[in-house]
Amino acid sequence: MRASFYSLLARLRGFVRPAVGDADFDHELEHHLAIAEEEKVRRGLSPEEARRQARLELGGVTQLREAARAARGLPWLETFWLDGKLGWRMLRRSWGLTLVGGLAMAVTIGLGASLFTIWDTFAGMRLPIDEGDRVVAIQPFAPASQRVRMTTPLADFRRWRETLRSVEYVSAMRPIDAEVITRNGAVGPVRAAEMTPSAFQLARVQPLLGRALIDRDARVGAEPVAVIGYDLWQSTFASDPAVISQRIEIAGTPHTIVGVMPDGFRFPVNQRLWLPLRIDPVGEEPPDSDVFVFGRLVPGATLDRAQSEVGALGLLRSDAVARTPADLTPRVVPYAAGFFPEVYANSWATGLIFLLGALLLIPPCANIAILVYARTVTRRQEFAARTALGAGRGRIVMQLFVEVLVLATGAGIIGFLLAQQFSGRLSRVMVMGPGTLPFWMDFRPSLPTVLCVVGLSVLAAAIAGGVPAWHATGQWRLSGFSGLASRGPGAQLGKTWITLLATQVALTLAILPSATEMVWGIFRPAIVGPGLPVEQFLTSSLVMEGDTSRFETLRVEAVRQLRADVGIAGATVSATVPLEERFADIEVEEGETSGIQARFNSVDDQFFEVFGARLLAGRRFEAGDFGPGQTPVIVNRSFITEILGGPPSQGPGEAGGHGLGRRVRYRDTAQTRYAAPPSGAHEIVGVVEDFPGDNDGPMMFHPMTPVHPVTVTVRAASGIALAAARLRAITSGLDSRLRLGELRTLDDIYWQRRSADQTFGFVLGAVIAIVFLFSMAGLYTLMTFIVARRWREIGVRLALGAQPRRLLGGIFGRALVPLTIGASVGCALALRLHSWLPIAEAGGQRIPGIVPISAALVIGVGLLAVAGPARRAIRVDPTEALRVG
Amino acid sequence: MTEPRSSILQGTLDLMVLKTLEQMGPLHGYGIARRIEQVGQQALIVNQGTIYLCLVRLLQKRWISSKWGTSENNRKAKFYAITKAGRAQLKAETENWERISGVIGRVLQPESGS
Numbered sequence: 001m002r003a004s005f006y007s008l009l010a011r012l013r014g015f016v017r018p019a020v021g022d023a024d025f026d027h028e029l030e031h032h033l034a035i036a037e038e039e040k041v042r043r044g045l046s047p048e049e050a051r052r053q054a055r056l057e058l059g060g061v062t063q064l065r066e067a068a069r070a071a072r073g074l075p076w077l078e079t080f081w082l083d084g085k086l087g088w089r090m091l092r093r094s095w096g097l098t099l100v101g102g103l104a105m106a107v108t109i110g111l112g113a114s115l116f117t118i119w120d121t122f123a124g125m126r127l128p129i130d131e132g133d134r135v136v137a138i139q140p141f142a143p144a145s146q147r148v149r150m151t152t153p154l155a156d157f158r159r160w161r162e163t164l165r166s167v168e169y170v171s172a173m174r175p176i177d178a179e180v181i182t183r184n185g186a187v188g189p190v191r192a193a194e195m196t197p198s199a200f201q202l203a204r205v206q207p208l209l210g211r212a213l214i215d216r217d218a219r220v221g222a223e224p225v226a227v228i229g230y231d232l233w234q235s236t237f238a239s240d241p242a243v244i245s246q247r248i249e250i251a252g253t254p255h256t257i258v259g260v261m262p263d264g265f266r267f268p269v270n271q272r273l274w275l276p277l278r279i280d281p282v283g284e285e286p287p288d289s290d291v292f293v294f295g296r297l298v299p300g301a302t303l304d305r306a307q308s309e310v311g312a313l314g315l316l317r318s319d320a321v322a323r324t325p326a327d328l329t330p331r332v333v334p335y336a337a338g339f340f341p342e343v344y345a346n347s348w349a350t351g352l353i354f355l356l357g358a359l360l361l362i363p364p365c366a367n368i369a370i371l372v373y374a375r376t377v378t379r380r381q382e383f384a385a386r387t388a389l390g391a392g393r394g395r396i397v398m399q400l401f402v403e404v405l406v407l408a409t410g411a412g413i414i415g416f417l418l419a420q421q422f423s424g425r426l427s428r429v430m431v432m433g434p435g436t437l438p439f440w441m442d443f444r445p446s447l448p449t450v451l452c453v454v455g456l457s458v459l460a461a462a463i464a465g466g467v468p469a470w471h472a473t474g475q476w477r478l479s480g481f482s483g484l485a486s487r488g489p490g491a492q493l494g495k496t497w498i499t500l501l502a503t504q505v506a507l508t509l510a511i512l513p514s515a516t517e518m519v520w521g522i523f524r525p526a527i528v529g530p531g532l533p534v535e536q537f538l539t540s541s542l543v544m545e546g547d548t549s550r551f552e553t554l555r556v557e558a559v560r561q562l563r564a565d566v567g568i569a570g571a572t573v574s575a576t577v578p579l580e581e582r583f584a585d586i587e588v589e590e591g592e593t594s595g596i597q598a599r600f601n602s603v604d605d606q607f608f609e610v611f612g613a614r615l616l617a618g619r620r621f622e623a624g625d626f627g628p629g630q631t632p633v634i635v636n637r638s639f640i641t642e643i644l645g646g647p648p649s650q651g652p653g654e655a656g657g658h659g660l661g662r663r664v665r666y667r668d669t670a671q672t673r674y675a676a677p678p679s680g681a682h683e684i685v686g687v688v689e690d691f692p693g694d695n696d697g698p699m700m701f702h703p704m705t706p707v708h709p710v711t712v713t714v715r716a717a718s719g720i721a722l723a724a725a726r727l728r729a730i731t732s733g734l735d736s737r738l739r740l741g742e743l744r745t746l747d748d749i750y751w752q753r754r755s756a757d758q759t760f761g762f763v764l765g766a767v768i769a770i771v772f773l774f775s776m777a778g779l780y781t782l783m784t785f786i787v788a789r790r791w792r793e794i795g796v797r798l799a800l801g802a803q804p805r806r807l808l809g810g811i812f813g814r815a816l817v818p819l820t821i822g823a824s825v826g827c828a829l830a831l832r833l834h835s836w837l838p839i840a841e842a843g844g845q846r847i848p849g850i851v852p853i854s855a856a857l858v859i860g861v862g863l864l865a866v867a868g869p870a871r872r873a874i875r876v877d878p879t880e881a882l883r884v885g
Numbered sequence: 886m887t888e889p890r891s892s893i894l895q896g897t898l899d900l901m902v903l904k905t906l907e908q909m910g911p912l913h914g915y916g917i918a919r920r921i922e923q924v925g926q927q928a929l930i931v932n933q934g935t936i937y938l939c940l941v942r943l944l945q946k947r948w949i950s951s952k953w954g955t956s957e958n959n960r961k962a963k964f965y966a967i968t969k970a971g972r973a974q975l976k977a978e979t980e981n982w983e984r985i986s987g988v989i990g991r992v993l994q995p996e997s998g999s
Contacts, residue, residue: 003946003970010945028914028937028963035915035960036933057918059934071941 014072021072022065029061080402087403094375098407100777101368101464104770105411108365109456110418111763116452117419117443127335127440129267130204134297136167137338138310140328148341149328151290154279155316156330160293166301166309167332169202171195172277172291173268177582179676180236180273181249185543185709185741187236189582192250192273200227200274202296203267209233210244210259217258217276226255229272230263250275251676266439268294269339294335306332336440365463366500367774372404373468374785383473397469404465405458412457419449422759498818501778505822508775509858510829513850514837515768521845522761525754530692532611534746536569536716538723539577541741542731543709552706554734559604561734562714567726569717570610573710575602578611579692579749581699584677585667588643596643598635598664598698600677602705608634610715611691618660618686625685625703632703633682635659637690639698659684664700678702692750713746720745775822775858776865783815783869790873799878811873815866819859827855898931898939900982903975906949906967913954913962914940940965948974 014021033054040050058064069075091098126132138160140149154172161170178192200212208230217225226248228237237243247254255275266272277291297306310330333341376383383396391399437443525531542558544551555573562571576582581599588596605621616637625632639659640646646658663681682702690699704710712731716723724743731738787794790811797807830851839846847853905920906912912920917940918933925931943949948971956962967975 003948003974006947007942007945024963025937025941031913031960031962032915032933032937035913035956035958035962038958038960057933059932061934064934064937067938068941071938072945 011072011074014069015074015077018069018073022069025065025068025072029058029064032058079398083399083402084406086399087406090403091407100773101371102407102411102414104367104774105365105408105457105460105464106414106418107766107770109408109412109415109453109460110422111415112456113415113419113449113453114422117446117449120446120448120452121441121443122340131296132440133334135202135335136295136297136303136306136332137335138167138170138293138295138330138332139338139341140315141331141341142327143329144327147328148331149290150292150338150341152293152330153316154289154291157291157293158279159316160295160310160313160330163313164295164306164309166298166306167295168298169198170293170295171199171202172279172293173199174277174291175269175271176275178250178273178275179582181709182236183246183543183545184236185541185739187232189580190232190273191269191271192275193268193271194275194277195268196277196279199268199294202294203265205262205265205267207259208262209241210257212259212261213274213276218278220278222276222278224250224253224255225258225276226250227259227261227274228257229261229265229274232272233260264439268292269438292338294338303332303334336438339438365460367504367778368404368407368460368464369468370500370778371781372400372465373472374781376400376469376472393473396473397466400469401461401466405461408457408461408464411460412453415456416450416453419453422763501775502818502822502825504771504775504778505819505858505862506826506829508771509823509826509854510833512768512772512854512858513830513834513847514839514844515764516854517839517847517850518844519761519765519768520847521839522757523765524845525692526758530750532692532746533715534692534750536720537578537713537746538716538720538727538743539711539713539746539749540727540743541577541709542573542712543739543741544735545737545739548708550735551708551738554738555710558712558731558734558738561730562712562727563606565726565730567717567719567722568714570606570715572607572610572713573604573704574607574713575704575707575710576600577711577744577749578713579746579753582677585669586643586664586700587667589663589665589681591644591662598639598643598700600666600700600702602678602702602707604704607701608688610713613691614689616687616689618684620686621703626705628705630703631678631680631682632685633664634686634688634701635664635684636688636699636701639700640687643698659687678705709741712740772858772861776861779815779819779862780865780869783811783866786811786814787869787873794873794876795878798874798876804874808870808874811870812866815870819862819866823855823859823862826858827851830854898935899943900975900978902936902939902943903948903967903971903978906965907972907975911952911954911964911966913956913964915962916956917965943971946970946974 033051036054036057037047037050040053041047045053055061127135129135138152140152140156141147152172157170157172160167161172164170173193173195176192176194177189180187180190195213197213197215197218206212207227210227213225213227216222228243233239233243237246240246243257243260246257248257249255250273261274297303310332313330315328315330383391386396386399542555544554559571559573562568578601581601583597583599586596586598603621605623605626608615608620618634621632621634624630644659644662662684664684665681666677666679682700688701712727714723714727727743728740731740794807794811798804834851901921902917905917905924909916909920914937915933918931918936921931921936940949940951944951944965948968949965950968951963951965954962954964
């Protein structure tokens with residue numbers, strides 16, 4: 001082992017500094033011959049004979065030198081290095097191939113590596129806490145249908161907690177979004193969990209300050225307390241060590257902060273605030289009170305043992321107590337698997353998804369393969385020379401493989417950087433929505449990702465370089481390498497390549513119109529704006545320190561002054577920051593009662609005017625709506641179309657007529673309790689247009705009642721800086737205790753919300769661009785290939801007086817076959833796809849006449865791609881063609 | 886078919902060179918070749934060049950060391966000497982060789998007592 005290591009070291013040294021070893025070896029051989037010669041002379045031989053015999057006994061010096069060099073260095077690496085250098089030179093010469101091929105490979109490898117990172121993260125779901133692999137989730141499961149319910153009725157949790165022996169710290173939690181208000185103002189919705197105190201013991205993480213939750217906090221009637229996360233402590237309390245015992249308001253109830261958890265603690269999913277989960281030991285369960293149950297295996301217990309015990313206990317069947325369907329039985333799974341049951345049940349299926357991702361490599365690589373194949377054929381003379389010098393087929397294939405490997409390596413590096421950028425974002429889009437990734441998921445590319453990129457690069461090089469090289473050299477072997485040197489018709493781009501090209505043109509044209517509309521829909525706001533001048537709006541929370549009894553009066557006065565100010569075009573007040581409204585579960589009377597959600601806000605009488613929201617039906621809020629006991633609500637167009645099934649794009653009267661007079665109420669769920677929407681039934685009195693135009697999802701606007709704190713939003717009349725200055729001056733001028741929170745433009749809020757869509761749009765745009773580019777590059781290569789192959793023939797025909805136009809017809813004919821077939825099939829497919837896909841609903845934007853425009857573009861660029869080589873063809877100098885041919 | 890034969894030969898040559906250096910002390914390449922030829926009583930024809938390839942291998946494994954010096958005829962030459970690791974390797978290889986040759990000898994010996 002040690003000898004092998006030393007040997008490798010010595011060989012590496014020899015590889016890096018070959019000259020030193022060569023000189024030393026030459027000297028040694030010289031001295032050897034001298035000593036041998038001298039001895040033979042002493043034995044009576046003539047000097048000439050002695051020299052001859054000495055050389056004979058030593059063997060061929062040149063071969064010996066070569067063999068010693070190979071033994072001292074790493075010959076395969078040297079060959080590889082030489083091929084790599086040659087490949088780099090070839091790539092610089094064929095910059096078109098490098099650019100098109102490299103870009104396509106980079107995006108595909110990046111996509112493949114991103115998928116791998118996501119798959120790897122899911123597959124290796126381990127909690128990054130002490131003995132995280134022993135933390136388990138217990139949840140109802142239907143073996144027959146493989147259906148999993150993530151949450152369990154409280155009655156079952158209580159029973160498991162008291163009875164289970166193989167699982168300790170049996171805990172329960174319910175994720176919530178809590179509306180938090182500190183003495184400095186509203187923090188906004190914070191991801192929180194109602195959790196049994198035992199979960200802190202289970203996690204084995206000590207608080208940074210104060211204490212974690214304890215059993216006493218969870219008792220019914222105990223003082224409301226909260227433990228905050230490190231981020232919240234830093235951002236909201238400026239890392240104040242005296243934060244313990246401070247009070248914060250959560251959903252209207254004051255809570256005392258009793259502890260701060262350390263940085264990185266996000267248990268149980270991705271929380272920043274923890275409240276005790278209060279479970280009445282004997283009390284009745286409120287509706288929607290199911291909890292996520294988890295625990296830690298006791299030392300020595302296995303998952304199977306815990307499963308047997310939990311299985312024996314089962315679930316309570318009484319509908320009155322547990323509302324549990326009879327086919328469900330409890331199961332114990334690793335903690336993370338409890339959140340992603342599909343991944344746990346189908347780990348092979350997720351692997352398959354990755355494999356499919358890797359298969360994405362094939363189309364771009366097949367395209368590069370066409371290009372490489374065509375180029376290989378045109379380099380026949382070079383390979384003829386190499387064959388004459390003794391290179392075998394394997395050696396030539398290896399050279400071509402390494403040439404493409406150089407390209408694939410570059411693409412791999414870019415692909416890795418892309419994966420770094422995209423895996424996290426993609427996963428958020430794919431998995432759970434922005435900002436909600438579980439704490440145990442780390443989508444940053446790791447060592448396995450690097451290995452995956454290396455593997456994908458080699459695979460790409462094998463498909464794009466190895467396969468065509470093998471194919472081309474195979475043909476030469478059949479026809480005899482001796483014919484390589486000639487430039488006449490030899491290898492051909494057969495029917496397979498032509499079919500592939502036609503398919504590609506068809507595919508490009510088929511998806512181009514729909515994809516362009518999708519990409520346009522996503523990027524349109526970035527180009528033409530979101531239909532609302534978001535950059536002119538400034539928003540902030542308005543808070544009053546200490547006694548808030550005068551807050552309402554001051555708030556009204558502040559808004560009055562703001563509206564009168566010349567620097568401000570409009571001012572409005574709402575309960576929540578516009579565009580950051582919260583979701584709540586709702587039900588519609590005489591309509592849907594479950595599974596529907598809408599975002600909501602409470603707004604003042606000027607809200608819609610300030611935002612320029614067009615009224616589609618009914619009325620705006622009137623003075624009488626703001627009094628006590630009033631429950632009118634104004635909804636947006638999406639509410640009418642998505643929840644009430646109204647017509648999607650009808651005129652104002654029709655859209656609104658569908659919903660006016662209907663009554664909506666909020667359901668009493670854990671989520672809704674913490675979102676704290678207005679109670680009671682709300683009658684729809686008006687319908688407004690969605691704003692901004694791409695606002696997705698139903699919205700409900702309530703008339704605002706006096707509340708502290710509020711969000712003030714102003715629209716700047718001239719400059720945003722002036723508006724900000726006026727806003728500050730007016731509020732501080734009214735009362736020194738009146739304070740503004742962080743000032744943000746709606747621009748920031750809007751683009752933050754759209755970042756996931758833009759990632760998707762970017763990927764889609766890149767894929768379309770690559771497919772398009774490849775189709776055109778393929779046509780160009782085909783034409784170049786045809787011209788190169790018929791070089792001599794063209795020369796002869798021109799010399800014999802052929803008309804260049806007729807000649808062109810013949811050459812063009814072949815190249816136009818895939819373009820014509822592809823464009824015809826593509827047009828038909830595009831029309832079908834375009835009318836079938838719900839582009840507008842998916843966020844796209846219809847473009848009138850997009851199908852004919854795309855067809856014209858594909859055909860036009862296709863003709864341009866073949867025109868270049870065709871021009872070269874008719875400029876062939878007959879004498880030159882005959883001489884070279 | 887040539888692979889096994891050459892590998893046996895290569896290993897054997899390594900063993901012979903190590904043994905020669907152990908017995909004779911530091912020697913130059915020509916000296917090693919001559920010594921092996923003498924011991925083999927001309928029955929073993931060694932291409933002297935291959936001795937140098939063998940020396941490169943042994944040097945890389947640090948079983949021998951090398952140093953430029955002056956030969957008995959006052960000529961400059963590179964002298965090779967066995968190292969401690971080389972002696973250990975020689976011991977192991979010799980035992981291995983004896984065991985294998987013993988087994989082969991027994992297999993090839995005409996059956997006695999039958």
